[in-house]
Amino acid sequence: MLSSGIMDEDAGSMNRVFKSGAGAVVTKSIGIKPREGYLNPTAIELEHGIINAMGLPNPGINNFSDEIKTLKTLKIPVVGSIFGSNSREFVQLAEKMQEYGADAIELNMSCPHAKGYGLEIGSDPKLVKEITSNVKKSVKIPVFVKISPNLTNIVEIAKAAESAKADAVVAINTVKAMKIDLETKTPVLSNKIGGYSGKAIKPIGVRCVYEISKNIKTPVIGVGGITTGEDAIEYFMAGASAVQIGSAVYYRGIDSFKKICREIEKWMQKHNYKDLSELIGVAQI
Ligand code: DHB
Numbered sequence: 001m002l003s004s005g006i007m008d009e010d011a012g013s014m015n016r017v018f019k020s021g022a023g024a025v026v027t028k029s030i031g032i033k034p035r036e037g038y039l040n041p042t043a044i045e046l047e048h049g050i051i052n053a054m055g056l057p058n059p060g061i062n063n064f065s066d067e068i069k070t071l072k073t074l075k076i077p078v079v080g081s082i083f084g085s086n087s088r089e090f091v092q093l094a095e096k097m098q099e100y101g102a103d104a105i106e107l108n109m110s111c112p113h114a115k116g117y118g119l120e121i122g123s124d125p126k127l128v129k130e131i132t133s134n135v136k137k138s139v140k141i142p143v144f145v146k147i148s149p150n151l152t153n154i155v156e157i158a159k160a161a162e163s164a165k166a167d168a169v170v171a172i173n174t175v176k177a178m179k180i181d182l183e184t185k186t187p188v189l190s191n192k193i194g195g196y197s198g199k200a201i202k203p204i205g206v207r208c209v210y211e212i213s214k215n216i217k218t219p220v221i222g223v224g225g226i227t228t229g230e231d232a233i234e235y236f237m238a239g240a241s242a243v244q245i246g247s248a249v250y251y252r253g254i255d256s257f258k259k260i261c262r263e264i265e266k267w268m269q270k271h272n273y274k275d276l277s278e279l280i281g282v283a284q285i
Pocket of ligand 1: 110118
């Protein structure tokens with residue numbers, strides 16, 4: 001799947017990603033009202049990854065209906081990512097995503113820097129359980145809960161999502177980070193603090209997926225720094241039953257999806273694996 005936040009602001013770009021080999025696309029996180037996001041600079045490439053703080057820019061749920069409807073006309077599996085500041089907002093957003101035709105919902109409980117949203121909610125197991133449970137009661141489509149690596153006890157949050165009957169846990173979102181410019185002696189991002197993605201965070205994601213999938217039965221979707229087929233296989237071995245890919249699009253182009261799928265197949269052939277399910281969780285010792 002295409003992960004949330006990369007080339008997913010409109011149906012046109014998500015269609016391009018789908019045609020380039022993604023099995024499904026996850027939308028940019030959508031909220032109740034339109035938001036412009038933070039001023040630039042909002043994204044910078046560092047030595048081993050990308051740091052960003054966009055500020056949840058989005059057109060608001062009512063202005064997003066055409067994007068989902070277009071994707072459905074094109075028969076593209078779409079996961080609607082949503083963010084809210086409370087259970088009522090999450091429920092309202094999920095109901096609208098379902099009405100527009102989304103195939104699943106991803107609850108963003110992990111944006112590392114937006115006041116009142118994301119991680120501020122996703123670090124409280126009671127809130128995670130309450131919101132997930134209320135969303136589950138309001139929609140029929142599957143509900144994924146995307147959680148943060150910026151937690152002391154990630155398993156506790158994954159368990160809260162599982163106890164609310166989440167259909168999958170998505171791990172991880174970006175890692176809280178900062179870049180300082182030595183000449184200006186100031187943080188580079190306008191929001192100062194951002195989230196780190198790309199190759200550098202893969203070991204963090206693999207560890208989180210391993211810890212989570214060892215402790216819950218709910219499927220885990222792995223995300224964070226997957227750039228090659230071997231990266232994806234590492235996530236499968238850690239326990240992920242599917243993966244999402246984002247920053248790789250920047251490093252290897254839009255056809256990263258096809259390239260990564262081909263690399264997975266090659267690795268499986270070389271090592272005599274016929275079915276991906278044979279690999280899931282094999283490293284859980
Ligand atoms: C943004 C960043 C995130 O990591 C996230 O989960 C959602 C939104 C952003 O800056 O827009």
